[in-house]
Every structure is written in C-alpha cells, then in structure tokens.
Amino acid sequence: MPKIPKFKIGLCQLSVTSDKNINLVRARNSIEVAAKQGASLVVLPEMWNCPYSSDLFAKYAEDFGDNAASLSFSMLSEVASCQGITIVGGSMPEWDNGRLYNTCCVFGPDGKLTAKHRKTHLFDVDIPGDILLKESDTFTAGGEPTIVDTDVGRIGIGICHDIRFPELAMLYRARGAHLICYPGAFDMSTGELLWELEQRARAADNQLFVATCAPSRDSAGCYTIWGHSTLVGPFGEIIATSGHEETIVIADIDYSAIEHRRKVLPLEKHRRGDIYLFVDTHEQKPWRIES
Numbered sequence: 001m002p003k004i005p006k007f008k009i010g011l012c013q014l015s016v017t018s019d020k021n022i023n024l025v026r027a028r029n030s031i032e033v034a035a036k037q038g039a040s041l042v043v044l045p046e047m048w049n050c051p052y053s054s055d056l057f058a059k060y061a062e063d064f065g066d067n068a069a070s071l072s073f074s075m076l077s078e079v080a081s082c083q084g085i086t087i088v089g090g091s092m093p094e095w096d097n098g099r100l101y102n103t104c105c106v107f108g109p110d111g112k113l114t115a116k117h118r119k120t121h122l123f124d125v126d127i128p129g130d131i132l133l134k135e136s137d138t139f140t141a142g143g144e145p146t147i148v149d150t151d152v153g154r155i156g157i158g159i160c161h162d163i164r165f166p167e168l169a170m171l172y173r174a175r176g177a178h179l180i181c182y183p184g185a186f187d188m189s190t191g192e193l194l195w196e197l198e199q200r201a202r203a204a205d206n207q208l209f210v211a212t213c214a215p216s217r218d219s220a221g222c223y224t225i226w227g228h229s230t231l232v233g234p235f236g237e238i239i240a241t242s243g244h245e246e247t248i249v250i251a252d253i254d255y256s257a258i259e260h261r262r263k264v265l266p267l268e269k270h271r272r273g274d275i276y277l278f279v280d281t282h283e284q285k286p287w288r289i290e291s
C-alpha cells in the first residue's frame with residue numbers, strides 16, 4: 001500500500017488554444033485550483049499545450065533534455081514543487097534526437113521528473129466519413145510501458161489510444177499498479193461509443209482505478225474532442241466524471257477498495273492460465289467460419 005491510501009485526484013479538463021502561453025497559464029491556474037481543493041494528484045489532458053493537429057505538433061514540441069528551454073516542462077516541475085503534489089502531466093509533443101514523440105511526464109512533489117511515457121500505440125485510423133489520421137506520419141512510438149511509484153501509489157501510464165490495448169493494462173496490474181492514468185483526446189464518434197467503455201473495461205478487468213483526462217471540446221477546432229474526463233473504480237464503477245466543457249473533476253480515491261473488490265470477487269484465483277493461449281497477433285490464423 002502507498003503512503004497515502006486515501007487522497008483526492010484532480011482531473012484538469014483544459015480548453016486548449018493555438019497560443020501556447022495561454023495554454024501554459026491556464027494549465028498552471030487549473031493545477032493550482034485543483035491543489036487548493038485538496039488534490040494531491042493532478043492529471044492533465046493529452047496535448048494540453050498544443051492544438052490536436054498533425055501539422056502543429058513539431059512547431060509546439062520542446063526538448064525536455066534541456067529543461068531550462070522547455071517552458072512546459074519547467075512550468076509543470078515548478079508548480080508540482082510549489083504545491084507539493086504529484087502531477088501526471090498529460091502529454092506534450094517532445095523533440096528528442098530529431099524524433100517527435102507524444103510524451104507524458106510525471107513529476108513528484110519535489111518537482112523532480114519521476115517518469116516519462118511515450119505513447120506506445122499510435123492512432124492511425126481511416127474511418128470513412130468520420131476521421132482520417134495517421135499519427136505515425138508525425139510521431140515515433142514509445143518502446144516501453146511506464147509504471148512509477150509515487151507518493152499516491154503505483155501508477156501505470158498510457159496515452160489515449162494506449163487504452164485500447166488490454167495487454168498494457170494487464171501488465172500494469174501484474175506489476176502492482178493501483179491506478180492507471182490515461183491522458184486522452186478521443187474524437188466525437190470514438191468518444192461517444194468507446195471512451196467510457198474502454199475505461200470501465202480496463203478498470204473492471206484489472207480491479208484497479210482508472211483516471212482519464214481530456215481537453216475540453218472546441219467545436220470550431222480541427223479535431224473535435226469528446227471531453228468527459230473520468231475516474232473509474234475497481235468494480236468498473238464511475239466515481240466522477242464531467243461533460244465536455246472546461247472544468248476540474250475532483251474526486252476521492254481510496255485504495256482499500258482494490259483489496260475489497262479483489263477479496264469479494266477474486267478474479268486472480270479464477271484465472272485459467274492453463275487454457276489461455278496468448279497468441280501474438282502476427283501469428284494469428286485468418287478467421288474461418290465453421291459451417
């Protein structure tokens with residue numbers, strides 16, 4: 001169990017503009033308000049400092065290796081230490097050695113960087129009449145899962161499309177995560193159909209907490225975001241959620257619920273590892289319908 005089994009989480013659903021400085025000011029204010037309302041963990045959205053647009057990611061990207069030059073990185077580090085809180089810093093476009101990543105930085109209450117997750121599953125989709133996006137044209141995918149011990153428990157990190165891969169969440173559960181944080185930016189149609197479903201499924205299957213944080217909706221923007229930042233408990237229950245407007249969700253997390261749920265519904269004991277065949281998708285046989 002972590003040092004603080006019970007605490008408040010703040011999900012800052014931010015309105016993102018094309019002016020990076022405004023985004024930084026808004027994020028800082030929102031984090032401070034969340035901290036004043038008692039949050040010891042604050043989560044930001046995917047791409048909170050940059051509009052969600054493939055042609056803008058490179059322009060807004062910062063090199064976190066040179067912290068002094070990275071305004072967004074320095075702001076998060078400073079506000080974490082001023083407020084004495086843990087921050088899961090949503091995601092920002094990151095330059096590293098000529099490559100662009102979609103990256104989440106985690107800061108401890110001393111302002112030090114404790115983990116860095118690079119989006120591992122890039123969102124390459126072509127849904128006719130809806131959305132055409134190929135993140136892999138712009139970003140390089142991260143190569144590893146990220147799990148970090150913080151003052152508020154062991155946290156696994158995923159970014160948006162990463163939520164669709166149960167294997168990642170299972171790995172975090174197996175490594176003892178209490179909470180998985182997914183900064184995200186689902187669009188309107190995937191959001192309506194899948195945003196809540198994916199969160200509740202990851203939480204219920206793994207009997208842990210799941211927190212998501214999205215930007216607020218800007219219907220005039222190039223990519224219209226669903227919003228609805230949410231905290232889900234280890235039974236798949238929604239503890240707190242929001243609409244699509246700019247807001248802060250403050251909610252209580254009590255990790256003893258994890259133990260309780262796992263005791264009354266001991267999925268680990270019921271698992272039939274002897275009959276599951278974990279097949280690498282590259283080895284899958286073509287689908288065949290038996291007649």
Ligand SMILES: NC(=O)CC(=O)C(=O)O
Pocket residue numbers: 046123159160161162184185186187190191
């Ligand atoms: N940003 C994303 O990865 C978007 C996504 O997954 C979606 O469904 O929309």
